[in-house]
Amino acid sequence: EAGVAQSPRYKIIEKRQSVAFWCNPISGHATLYWYQQILGQGPKLLIQFQNNGVVDDSQLPKDRFSAERLKGVDSTLKIQPAKLEDSAVYLCASSLGSGTGETQYFGPGTRLLVL
């Protein structure tokens, strides 16, 4: 079974530029998550999709971050404009459902450096 795919793996941009990340979840997984992980910290949930609907985006900085999951499969996360503090690893995860005991499976992440 193929795992969660993400691209690109690394990205370096200057502040105020825009950037987009792509995620393809495990086939059949209805729930998709985007996390931000700053070095030395645990993952912070940015947004959670159930199929193509948003379940939780309470911690998404909506003035600069946006995400979509068209057709309930692939997803993109965009930052525009980027700030220095956005430097982090952006992890995509998926799970079969959104129930309490659902295991989340993570992709390799995109490491973003904003200069």
Next chain:
Amino acid sequence: GQNIDQPTEMTATEGAIVQINCTYQTSGFNGLFWYQQHAGEAPTFLSYNVLDGLEEKGRFSSFLSRSKGYSYLLLKELQMKDSASYLCAVSAPSMDSNYQLIWGAGTKLIIKP
């Protein structure tokens, strides 16, 4: 508030046993996960506890006490490849009646020969 505490870093010797503790204070509790994360890689699932007691899975075991808000991950017969960060995460109800994972900052485990 929601809070999860883990030691920042631990060191152990190859072949030995190490216990990584996690304490939590959350509004509600629906289970606790342990994930392993090697440097530069994604977290991978290790265990899930929802009832009190010890769950054993090979060299790794996880314990939960809901009344104490406490869990630990026990690693036996340590190998160099066990050097990684270990993340504790609690499943709890979110404000919109769904479930959310609240993550600890992780414990960096260093294994020495």
